[in-house]
Amino acid sequence: MAQTCCSCRAGALQSSAAAALVRPDCGDRRGERASALAFAKAGGVRASQKLQSNEEQFSRSAFFRGVPEVKVGAPRRSRSTMAAGPSSGGVVSILSEEKGMEHMGMAAVKEADVAAIGAIETRISSGKSLTAPTPRDFVSRYADDEPRKGSDILVEALEREGVRTTFAYPGGASMEIHQALTRSNVIRNVLCRHEQGEIFAAEGYAKSSGRVGVCIATSGPGATNLVTGFADALLDIAHAALPSLETPIVEVTRSITKHNYLVMTVEDIPRVIREAFFLAASGRPGPVLVDIPKDIQQQMAIPDWNQPMKLQSYLSRLPPPPQISLMQQIIRLLATAKKPVIYSGGGCLHASKELREFVELTGIPVTSTLMGLGTFPASDKRYLSMLGMHGTVYANYAVDNADMLLAFGVRFDDRVTGKLESFASRASIVHIDIDPAEIGKNKQPHISICADVQLALAGLNKLIKEGPAERPDFSAWRAELDGVKLKWPMKFPKFDNSVIVPQLAIQTLCELTGGNAIISTGVGQHQMWAAQWYEYEQPRRWLTSGGLGAMGFGLPSALGAAATHPDIPVVDIDGDGSFIMNIQELATIHVEKLPVKIMILNNQHLGMVVQWEDRFYKANRAHTYLGDPEAEADIYPDFCKIAEGCKVPSARVTRREHLRDAITKMLETPGPYLLDVIVPHQEHVLPMIPGGASFKEIITEGDGRQIY
Numbered sequence: 001m002a003q004t005c006c007s008c009r010a011g012a013l014q015s016s017a018a019a020a021l022v023r024p025d026c027g028d029r030r031g032e033r034a035s036a037l038a039f040a041k042a043g044g045v046r047a048s049q050k051l052q053s054n055e056e057q058f059s060r061s062a063f064f065r066g067v068p069e070v071k072v073g074a075p076r077r078s079r080s081t082m083a084a085g086p087s088s089g090g091v092v093s094i095l096s097e098e099k100g101m102e103h104m105g106m107a108a109v110k111e112a113d114v115a116a117i118g119a120i121e122t123r124i125s126s127g128k129s130l131t132a133p134t135p136r137d138f139v140s141r142y143a144d145d146e147p148r149k150g151s152d153i154l155v156e157a158l159e160r161e162g163v164r165t166t167f168a169y170p171g172g173a174s175m176e177i178h179q180a181l182t183r184s185n186v187i188r189n190v191l192c193r194h195e196q197g198e199i200f201a202a203e204g205y206a207k208s209s210g211r212v213g214v215c216i217a218t219s220g221p222g223a224t225n226l227v228t229g230f231a232d233a234l235l236d237i238a239h240a241a242l243p244s245l246e247t248p249i250v251e252v253t254r255s256i257t258k259h260n261y262l263v264m265t266v267e268d269i270p271r272v273i274r275e276a277f278f279l280a281a282s283g284r285p286g287p288v289l290v291d292i293p294k295d296i297q298q299q300m301a302i303p304d305w306n307q308p309m310k311l312q313s314y315l316s317r318l319p320p321p322p323q324i325s326l327m328q329q330i331i332r333l334l335a336t337a338k339k340p341v342i343y344s345g346g347g348c349l350h351a352s353k354e355l356r357e358f359v360e361l362t363g364i365p366v367t368s369t370l371m372g373l374g375t376f377p378a379s380d381k382r383y384l385s386m387l388g389m390h391g392t393v394y395a396n397y398a399v400d401n402a403d404m405l406l407a408f409g410v411r412f413d414d415r416v417t418g419k420l421e422s423f424a425s426r427a428s429i430v431h432i433d434i435d436p437a438e439i440g441k442n443k444q445p446h447i448s449i450c451a452d453v454q455l456a457l458a459g460l461n462k463l464i465k466e467g468p469a470e471r472p473d474f475s476a477w478r479a480e481l482d483g484v485k486l487k488w489p490m491k492f493p494k495f496d497n498s499v500i501v502p503q504l505a506i507q508t509l510c511e512l513t514g515g516n517a518i519i520s521t522g523v524g525q526h527q528m529w530a531a532q533w534y535e536y537e538q539p540r541r542w543l544t545s546g547g548l549g550a551m552g553f554g555l556p557s558a559l560g561a562a563a564t565h566p567d568i569p570v571v572d573i574d575g576d577g578s579f580i581m582n583i584q585e586l587a588t589i590h591v592e593k594l595p596v597k598i599m600i601l602n603n604q605h606l607g608m609v610v611q612w613e614d615r616f617y618k619a620n621r622a623h624t625y626l627g628d629p630e631a632e633a634d635i636y637p638d639f640c641k642i643a644e645g646c647k648v649p650s651a652r653v654t655r656r657e658h659l660r661d662a663i664t665k666m667l668e669t670p671g672p673y674l675l676d677v678i679v680p681h682q683e684h685v686l687p688m689i690p691g692g693a694s695f696k697e698i699i700t701e702g703d704g705r706q707i708y
Helices: 032-041 054-061 111-118 150-160 172-182 195-209 227-236 266-281 294-298 312-316 324-336 346-362 393-401 453-466 475-487 502-513 525-533 554-564 576-582 585-591 607-616 639-645 656-668
Strands: 004-008 079-082 090-096 121-123 129-131 165-168 188-190 214-217 238-243 259-263 287-291 340-344 366-368 383-386 404-408 428-433 447-450 518-521 570-575 596-602 650-653 673-678
Touching: 090 266, 150 172, 150 266, 150 294, 165 172, 165 195, 165 554, 172 214, 172 294, 188 554, 195 214, 195 227, 195 554, 195 576, 195 585, 227 287, 259 266, 266 287, 324 404, 324 428, 324 447, 324 453, 340 346, 340 393, 346 366, 346 404, 346 453, 366 393, 383 393, 383 525, 393 475, 404 453, 428 453, 502 525, 502 570, 502 596, 502 656, 518 525, 518 554, 525 570, 525 596, 525 607, 554 570, 554 576, 554 585, 554 596, 570 576, 576 596, 596 656, 639 650, 639 673, 650 656, 656 673
Parallel strands: 004 079, 090 214, 090 238, 090 287, 165 188, 165 214, 214 238, 238 287, 259 287, 340 366, 340 404, 366 383, 404 428, 428 447, 518 570, 570 596, 596 673, 650 673
Antiparallel strands: 004 259, 121 129
């Protein structure tokens, strides 16, 4: 009997959506249409159940999105281990070495239902849908009874999942896979120049499209180079990778992936790949690793595409749809509220349409987390912008003074809450999230629903529309917040007229792109300024490493987004420290002809660390200067010369009066382009609530020009 060794684990971390098996959010998932239909037939809701144990929380957090009327078959034998912990993220990585449904016990999913599960419809931000081919309409280039290598079976399995782009770097253990990729007339491989670059590219692909991103690496250092990307995907999205054996990569990544597979026989490849995509995209998305040894890649076999999935334990513990009685409680509580606020996070990315309808029906002002940017249009007068450590004064004021906090798809992260006991201390809290491990973890809600936010919001909207025509009026509350906006607007200081402040560069970019570009960032001050000063009108236009904070994320994620959105401007807003960590991908965007624009806010320092040095360490510089200490007047390194070596056009701008023309040229130049914007290192990201502090301690003025 064919065997597969697998280990499954889900981490209690917020996810957004992306990489190998990525939903369009934390995102849209398999069988979504069928789920929605079942949901509607049930009157919009079904009964929910209380979580009783950590084990139950773990299993339900891996929320299965919508397999209708799945039949049960006898499970095949396998060796597997499961570690308790909540699930999240969603990417598929191959190494050669969300929607409610009724609580079901499932032994396996039979072939008759594979088509229903296989028709993976994932809505992308444009509103269009992409449907992966199912076994019923897929045309193989092989005869049904024709033996082929395991590597060719793998590539066809990816094709059957709708994969059209992979990010893979070859090595000795993965050569068979790359040879098989050359025989595919469907899949395009983007050859990144480092494995960390490829997994970040897969994340960018997934986060921007809502589809699963796939990266492939060889064994040993090729596999270990993916580790940071796995950790990032677990916190922010979904992902996939395929390695080969040499290092114990399954054990190395056990705690930073949603699920791991070690393929032990070639016959298991079709089932494992199908399961990997399903796991990465279902529930709270998360990274899935599939380890395929080289000898398995070389074995000849006739694949069985009708194998049932063996996910009975996973499927049997998934959370049901939102309970109607709980949603009715929320409506009753809302009727008594005077100052409600919506706190939306990355879990709302796939529910943006439902969130907008909810706000239209209620008139409640909205604020968002870093990962929730784009869930609600920035131009809407009810939008309060980002809250938290570097959020607006008025967003934080609203939460501090609210009498009802509607927390949708969030995890009450410390960068948002600051001092927990002071956060929303006057408010009745409603928390809706797909991951039961997040509910009550940091802040105890008065009403909680463990379910897909999209389903919950759809149910709430239905109840509101069917309720009384006269609804609560929150115009006085919105007027109060408008007054706070006027008193404490977002602003930035001016140096002399010739100096470019980084906020102005981003504001100008936003004006010139109409807020319609896909923006990626590295990690640091530039990341926060990009969150504050670029106005995101749609979901999936903001790509950043929020949970992990991985420097070097910006350029690779931008090339991943450009690979799937060739007609949308993609701009990497980066810092000099973060950009240089994956600078080798300049070669990739040239060779692959990816029109990524790079705007470096270059202050020759690790800006965010410098800011904390200024604020909390009396401006003592501790290894935060990145320039040449023997030639401080020079710009070092010279990013324009490096770009020139990679045949990427570039320019440098140092004066304010030249900024708009320089950005315009960057946007109008065909293909990739690098613009090095020289900015002062003394500028601070403000407002700022110090870590562990409350809203009352917010800092709104001052910078590194202070004398200590």
